[in-house]
Amino acid sequence: MVTDREKLQDKSIVFYDGSCGFCQVSVQLVLKYNKHQDLYFSSLQSGVLEQIVPLNQVPDPLPDAVLFYEHGKLYAASDAALQIARHLNFPLSILSYFRFIPVSFRDKVYSFVAKHRYKIAGRQDSCILPAPEQRARFIG
Template sequence: MAGDRAVRSSDKPVIVFDGVCVLCNRWTSFIVRHDREGRFRLAAMQGVQGRAMLEAHGLDALSPRSFLLVQDGVGYQDTDAIVRVLRQLGGPWSIASGALRLTPRSLRDAIYRWIARHRYRLFGKRDVCYLPDPGQAWRFID
Protein backbone atom coordinates (compact mmCIF):
# COMPACT_ATOMS: atom_id res chain seq x y z
CA MET A 1 0.00 0.00 0.00
CA ALA A 2 1.37 3.40 -0.92
CA GLY A 3 0.23 5.03 2.32
CA ASP A 4 1.84 2.29 4.38
CA ARG A 5 5.16 2.67 2.54
CA ALA A 6 5.10 6.41 3.16
CA VAL A 7 4.68 5.89 6.88
CA ARG A 8 7.34 3.18 7.08
CA SER A 9 9.84 5.47 5.40
CA SER A 10 9.61 7.75 8.44
CA ASP A 11 12.58 7.45 10.76
CA LYS A 12 10.33 8.06 13.77
CA PRO A 13 8.11 5.53 15.50
CA VAL A 14 4.40 5.92 14.72
CA ILE A 15 1.59 5.52 17.24
CA VAL A 16 -1.78 4.61 15.71
CA PHE A 17 -4.68 5.78 17.87
CA ASP A 18 -8.48 5.94 17.74
CA GLY A 19 -9.20 9.56 16.86
CA VAL A 20 -12.75 9.55 18.25
CA CYS A 21 -12.05 7.76 21.56
CA VAL A 22 -11.79 10.16 24.51
CA LEU A 23 -9.32 7.89 26.36
CA CYS A 24 -7.16 7.54 23.23
CA ASN A 25 -7.19 11.31 22.75
CA ARG A 26 -6.01 11.78 26.33
CA TRP A 27 -3.18 9.32 25.64
CA THR A 28 -2.32 11.27 22.49
CA SER A 29 -2.29 14.55 24.44
CA PHE A 30 -0.07 12.88 27.05
CA ILE A 31 2.39 11.83 24.33
CA VAL A 32 2.49 15.30 22.79
CA ARG A 33 2.98 16.92 26.21
CA HIS A 34 5.74 14.58 27.42
CA ASP A 35 7.51 13.81 24.15
CA ARG A 36 9.26 17.18 24.03
CA GLU A 37 11.87 15.90 21.57
CA GLY A 38 9.22 14.77 19.08
CA ARG A 39 10.32 11.13 19.02
CA PHE A 40 6.89 9.86 17.99
CA ARG A 41 4.56 10.54 15.08
CA LEU A 42 0.83 9.95 15.49
CA ALA A 43 -1.74 8.57 13.05
CA ALA A 44 -5.47 8.32 13.66
CA MET A 45 -6.90 4.94 12.71
CA GLN A 46 -9.61 6.82 10.82
CA GLY A 47 -6.99 8.20 8.40
CA VAL A 48 -5.69 6.44 5.32
CA GLN A 49 -2.23 5.75 6.70
CA GLY A 50 -3.38 4.82 10.21
CA ARG A 51 -5.87 2.33 8.76
CA ALA A 52 -3.19 0.92 6.43
CA MET A 53 -0.78 0.46 9.32
CA LEU A 54 -3.39 -1.38 11.39
CA GLU A 55 -4.16 -3.71 8.49
CA ALA A 56 -0.47 -4.25 7.72
CA HIS A 57 0.00 -5.49 11.28
CA GLY A 58 -3.01 -7.81 11.29
CA LEU A 59 -5.46 -5.55 13.13
CA ASP A 60 -9.04 -4.91 12.07
CA ALA A 61 -9.19 -1.23 11.15
CA LEU A 62 -12.97 -1.21 11.50
CA SER A 63 -12.95 -2.60 15.03
CA PRO A 64 -9.49 -2.15 16.52
CA ARG A 65 -9.06 -3.17 20.11
CA SER A 66 -5.33 -2.78 20.24
CA PHE A 67 -2.90 0.04 20.66
CA LEU A 68 -0.30 -0.04 17.88
CA LEU A 69 3.25 1.29 17.87
CA VAL A 70 5.21 0.80 14.65
CA GLN A 71 8.94 1.17 15.17
CA ASP A 72 11.66 0.15 12.73
CA GLY A 73 9.02 -1.67 10.68
CA VAL A 74 7.91 -3.81 13.64
CA GLY A 75 4.41 -3.53 15.11
CA TYR A 76 4.02 -3.65 18.89
CA GLN A 77 0.55 -4.07 20.36
CA ASP A 78 -1.29 -3.71 23.62
CA THR A 79 0.82 -3.24 26.73
CA ASP A 80 4.08 -4.11 24.95
CA ALA A 81 3.52 -0.96 22.89
CA ILE A 82 2.68 1.10 25.98
CA VAL A 83 5.80 -0.14 27.78
CA ARG A 84 7.99 0.81 24.80
CA VAL A 85 6.47 4.29 24.54
CA LEU A 86 6.83 4.99 28.27
CA ARG A 87 10.42 3.75 28.30
CA GLN A 88 11.35 6.03 25.40
CA LEU A 89 9.77 9.05 27.08
CA GLY A 90 12.41 8.64 29.78
CA GLY A 91 12.46 10.03 33.30
CA PRO A 92 9.66 8.88 35.58
CA TRP A 93 7.87 7.29 32.61
CA SER A 94 10.71 4.79 32.11
CA ILE A 95 10.29 3.80 35.78
CA ALA A 96 6.56 3.33 35.13
CA SER A 97 7.39 1.14 32.13
CA GLY A 98 9.63 -1.01 34.33
CA ALA A 99 6.87 -1.41 36.89
CA LEU A 100 4.42 -2.36 34.16
CA ARG A 101 6.85 -4.99 32.84
CA LEU A 102 6.89 -6.63 36.28
CA THR A 103 3.23 -7.50 35.80
CA PRO A 104 2.79 -10.72 33.79
CA ARG A 105 1.97 -9.87 30.17
CA SER A 106 -1.09 -12.14 30.13
CA LEU A 107 -2.61 -10.23 33.06
CA ARG A 108 -1.73 -6.72 31.87
CA ASP A 109 -2.93 -7.47 28.32
CA ALA A 110 -6.19 -8.97 29.62
CA ILE A 111 -6.87 -5.77 31.61
CA TYR A 112 -5.87 -3.64 28.61
CA ARG A 113 -8.17 -5.57 26.25
CA TRP A 114 -11.11 -5.28 28.65
CA ILE A 115 -10.63 -1.50 28.82
CA ALA A 116 -10.21 -1.32 25.03
CA ARG A 117 -13.45 -3.24 24.44
CA HIS A 118 -15.38 -0.91 26.75
CA ARG A 119 -13.50 2.35 26.06
CA TYR A 120 -16.41 4.24 24.51
CA ARG A 121 -18.79 3.30 27.32
CA LEU A 122 -16.24 4.06 30.05
CA PHE A 123 -14.65 7.23 28.66
CA GLY A 124 -16.85 8.44 25.83
CA LYS A 125 -16.64 8.97 22.11
CA ARG A 126 -16.32 12.15 20.07
CA ASP A 127 -18.20 12.88 16.87
CA VAL A 128 -15.01 13.95 15.07
CA CYS A 129 -11.35 12.96 15.18
CA TYR A 130 -8.88 14.70 17.44
CA LEU A 131 -7.44 17.85 15.89
CA PRO A 132 -3.93 18.78 16.99
CA ASP A 133 -2.84 22.22 18.05
CA PRO A 134 -1.40 23.94 14.94
CA GLY A 135 2.03 24.01 16.59
CA GLN A 136 1.97 20.23 16.95
CA ALA A 137 0.39 19.37 13.58
CA TRP A 138 3.77 18.22 12.18
CA ARG A 139 3.61 15.21 14.51
CA PHE A 140 0.40 13.90 12.96
CA ILE A 141 0.14 11.80 9.82
CA ASP A 142 -3.01 12.22 7.67
Protein backbone atom coordinates in the same frame (compact mmCIF):
# COMPACT_ATOMS: atom_id res chain seq x y z
CA MET B 1 14.58 8.72 -4.30
CA VAL B 2 12.84 8.21 -0.95
CA THR B 3 9.13 7.38 -1.16
CA ASP B 4 6.44 8.50 1.27
CA ARG B 5 6.21 4.90 2.49
CA GLU B 6 9.95 4.82 3.26
CA LYS B 7 9.70 8.15 5.09
CA LEU B 8 6.88 6.76 7.24
CA GLN B 9 8.74 3.52 7.97
CA ASP B 10 11.51 5.52 9.66
CA LYS B 11 9.11 7.11 12.15
CA SER B 12 7.80 5.88 15.50
CA ILE B 13 4.02 6.07 15.08
CA VAL B 14 1.21 5.75 17.61
CA PHE B 15 -1.97 4.45 15.94
CA TYR B 16 -5.08 5.26 17.97
CA ASP B 17 -8.86 5.05 17.66
CA GLY B 18 -9.82 8.47 16.30
CA SER B 19 -13.40 8.17 17.57
CA CYS B 20 -12.41 7.41 21.17
CA GLY B 21 -12.30 10.21 23.73
CA PHE B 22 -10.05 8.18 26.03
CA CYS B 23 -7.61 7.59 23.15
CA GLN B 24 -7.58 11.28 22.21
CA VAL B 25 -6.86 12.30 25.80
CA SER B 26 -4.08 9.69 25.87
CA VAL B 27 -2.61 11.14 22.66
CA GLN B 28 -2.64 14.61 24.24
CA LEU B 29 -0.81 13.21 27.27
CA VAL B 30 1.81 11.53 25.07
CA LEU B 31 2.24 14.75 23.04
CA LYS B 32 2.83 16.72 26.22
CA TYR B 33 5.28 14.29 27.84
CA ASN B 34 7.13 12.87 24.80
CA LYS B 35 10.64 13.77 25.96
CA HIS B 36 12.28 14.03 22.53
CA GLN B 37 9.16 15.00 20.55
CA ASP B 38 9.94 12.02 18.32
CA LEU B 39 6.57 10.26 18.24
CA TYR B 40 4.09 10.67 15.40
CA PHE B 41 0.37 9.96 15.50
CA SER B 42 -2.20 8.56 13.11
CA SER B 43 -5.74 7.34 13.65
CA LEU B 44 -6.44 3.69 12.94
CA GLN B 45 -9.12 4.87 10.53
CA SER B 46 -6.65 6.87 8.36
CA GLY B 47 -5.28 3.98 6.29
CA VAL B 48 -1.67 4.92 7.10
CA LEU B 49 -1.09 1.67 8.99
CA GLU B 50 -1.92 -0.37 5.91
CA GLN B 51 0.53 1.75 3.86
CA ILE B 52 3.59 0.93 5.98
CA VAL B 53 2.92 -2.48 7.52
CA PRO B 54 2.57 -5.59 5.34
CA LEU B 55 -1.05 -6.72 5.26
CA ASN B 56 -0.24 -10.07 6.86
CA GLN B 57 1.04 -8.18 9.94
CA VAL B 58 -1.97 -5.83 10.28
CA PRO B 59 -4.43 -7.22 12.84
CA ASP B 60 -7.82 -8.11 11.35
CA PRO B 61 -10.02 -6.67 12.65
CA LEU B 62 -8.10 -3.64 13.82
CA PRO B 63 -7.64 -3.53 17.59
CA ASP B 64 -9.82 -1.70 20.05
CA ALA B 65 -7.40 1.01 21.06
CA VAL B 66 -3.72 1.43 20.17
CA LEU B 67 -0.92 0.05 18.04
CA PHE B 68 2.67 1.28 17.99
CA TYR B 69 5.03 1.05 15.03
CA GLU B 70 8.76 1.46 15.56
CA HIS B 71 11.86 0.22 13.71
CA GLY B 72 9.79 -1.95 11.38
CA LYS B 73 7.93 -3.71 14.18
CA LEU B 74 4.27 -3.39 15.11
CA TYR B 75 3.33 -3.64 18.80
CA ALA B 76 -0.21 -4.21 20.06
CA ALA B 77 -2.09 -4.03 23.36
CA SER B 78 0.05 -3.67 26.50
CA ASP B 79 3.28 -4.09 24.52
CA ALA B 80 2.33 -1.00 22.48
CA ALA B 81 1.53 1.04 25.59
CA LEU B 82 4.81 0.06 27.27
CA GLN B 83 6.87 0.84 24.16
CA ILE B 84 5.23 4.27 24.01
CA ALA B 85 6.01 4.81 27.72
CA ARG B 86 9.74 4.45 26.94
CA HIS B 87 9.47 7.74 24.99
CA LEU B 88 7.91 9.72 27.85
CA ASN B 89 9.46 11.98 30.46
CA PHE B 90 10.13 10.73 33.97
CA PRO B 91 8.12 9.59 35.96
CA LEU B 92 5.81 8.30 33.20
CA SER B 93 8.72 6.48 31.58
CA ILE B 94 8.81 4.19 34.63
CA LEU B 95 5.65 2.55 33.27
CA SER B 96 7.84 0.84 30.65
CA TYR B 97 9.23 -1.39 33.42
CA PHE B 98 5.84 -3.11 33.66
CA ARG B 99 7.07 -5.18 30.71
CA PHE B 100 8.45 -7.57 33.35
CA ILE B 101 4.89 -8.44 34.38
CA PRO B 102 3.62 -11.47 32.43
CA VAL B 103 2.05 -10.39 29.15
CA SER B 104 -1.09 -12.45 29.83
CA PHE B 105 -1.85 -10.38 32.92
CA ARG B 106 -0.87 -7.06 31.28
CA ASP B 107 -3.09 -7.76 28.28
CA LYS B 108 -6.06 -8.64 30.52
CA VAL B 109 -5.76 -5.26 32.25
CA TYR B 110 -5.26 -3.53 28.89
CA SER B 111 -8.29 -5.31 27.39
CA PHE B 112 -10.46 -4.30 30.34
CA VAL B 113 -9.54 -0.63 29.90
CA ALA B 114 -9.92 -0.85 26.09
CA LYS B 115 -13.33 -2.49 26.42
CA HIS B 116 -14.58 0.23 28.78
CA ARG B 117 -12.83 3.25 27.24
CA TYR B 118 -16.03 4.73 25.79
CA LYS B 119 -17.63 4.56 29.25
CA ILE B 120 -14.54 6.24 30.72
CA ALA B 121 -14.27 9.15 28.27
CA GLY B 122 -17.07 8.81 25.74
CA ARG B 123 -17.14 8.73 21.97
CA GLN B 124 -15.80 11.64 19.94
CA ASP B 125 -17.18 12.78 16.60
CA SER B 126 -14.36 15.28 16.19
CA CYS B 127 -10.69 15.23 17.04
CA ILE B 128 -9.00 17.47 19.56
CA LEU B 129 -7.09 20.04 17.56
CA PRO B 130 -3.39 19.91 18.43
CA ALA B 131 -1.31 23.02 18.93
CA PRO B 132 0.22 24.41 15.71
CA GLU B 133 3.71 23.13 16.60
CA GLN B 134 2.28 19.61 17.16
CA ARG B 135 0.27 19.34 13.93
CA ALA B 136 3.30 18.25 11.90
CA ARG B 137 3.46 15.12 14.06
CA PHE B 138 0.06 13.91 12.86
CA ILE B 139 0.00 11.72 9.75
CA GLY B 140 -2.95 11.07 7.48
